[in-house]
Amino acid sequence: MTPVLETPFRGDESIDEPGFARVVDAMLSAAVRSAMFPGFASEYHKLTDDERARLTRIFLEHTRRQPGFSAVVSVPDHATRVAVRRVREAVDAGAAAINVLPPHYLGPSRASVVAHLVAVLEAAGRIPVVLQYAPAQTGTALDAQVIARLAADHANLAYVKVESTPPGRLVEALAAGQPPVRSMVGYAGVQLPDALARGVAGVQPGCSFVEIYQRIWSLWQQGDHRSAATLHARLLPYIAYWMLDVELIIAAEKEISVRRGWFESAVCRGPGWQLDAQEHARIDAFIDEFGTELGIPA
Template sequence: MTDNSPRLTGVSPVLEVPFDPAGRVDVDSFHRVVAHVLGTGVDSVMFPGYASEFHKLTDDERVDLRDVLLATTSAHGVPAIISVPDHATVVAVRRAVDAAHAGAAAINLLPPHLLGPAPDAVRAHIGAVADAVAPLPVVLQVAPAQTGTSLDPAVVAALARRHPNLRYVKVEAVPPGPFITALGATDPALPAFVGYAGLHLPDALRRGAAGVQPGCSFTELYVAIWRHWHGGAVDEALALHTRMLPYVSYWMQGVELIVAAEKLISARRGLIDHPTCRDPARRLDAEEVTTVDRFLAEFADLLPPVR
């Protein structure tokens, strides 16, 4: 297996999966989401993550949507990071190898967490998947709030020494900053992507984060912040993030909450036809719907309707 992957950096949204009101996958809307996100100037995309409701997709749906994505990203020359969140090691290895052969630029690996596997079993799982796709890059996702899995920077660095294609870490520790700093001081130093909707993005940028992985319904705001910051307009980057913060901090009180909010944003903008989340799902109340509309009004200059 060869590795022709570019260095991963910058804004890398996690793509949502549109559903119709009956809960069926809306492939036409997914095409529209992919095309729009690629047109915003992102550096890569990731699928399927929590924002994709990966845990609510069938095996066939995951593969079919992955292949739609890879066909489009290949034509646009944008790297696609394919996530492997499967709990069983044998399944995760098969998924990762299949994604690599299908054309993934990298594998995002969510460590197993159901029923509290032992730390040595978690490390063995990570190593098995990394070795199976070597030399293709692996992004290790550290999301203790969602998974309960604890991997400190020293453990991650030790894994990277044993499995050199483990090259990146998606940090969703709260706060992520100290973790990012520690990764930069390990041997080898490991570039970090900050997740958690970019809630802590300014601190992550100060600490040298390689990128950010938010959702995809208002990608343009993250691209603007990234470009302001790296173009030397730090005050503009901070001002834009500060304007976003009241909204993002509320939505990030729960994964299902921000997924529902982002789906409604996407539907309001015309990215998807319906804001449906598959059950069981979080329902926005009237005030939360009003907040979404207030958000879109405030950022109308940067988030125009798509159609």
């Protein structure tokens, strides 16, 4: 379970650093074993370099002494030279793992994408690397054979975060490769039961209701697949709608986090999704259904 941390903004769109620290602490209180920053859910593309560096530092400082916790620092930078520098900085600062989003602006060739990934894997040294495969968001086209070759040459390629839709076939293809490569699923876990049935090794959702994902995972691992699927079926109408647009689920999750008292403003930096009355009503329904499980007062 590796939730992606969100970035709280105040009403004037400035960074709410104490709010971000509370998000990190909330993940530790939820007993997750790892978390990631920055990702799409963090609005990384709306942060200045300085803001991203400061928030990464807060993340690492708050988790450094937590036994058994792995801080995953994401490197979504497009330029290979910049990405390599970011990886080295993150490793030096104490990151336990690196998440790499392949370059995708202006449609780079597959050869240049692979070269970028090789450079990142080499810069990380012995630090585990997660390859984020999100074709719907990036248009990047890789396949199991290409990834297997990367894993054969670079033992630190530890996981692939599969966000193709549906993810299951790629999960199985990666596991059947030589060497086998483990997978996590993202995309809010919309296809989580199918991915679990195909042997996925983890899930990487947003952070505002991580306890629900933990419960689904725990039930499945205990062998109670029916209860896991039933709980997921309760969650599915919400996440399936919210995942129609990445900015939509970011906005919805921030509203939920505000209800949980983690920070005061659900503001997203523009351009973003403006929730309408029906979407606010859907969040109200979500709170009615899951608020007790999340500790949200009625």
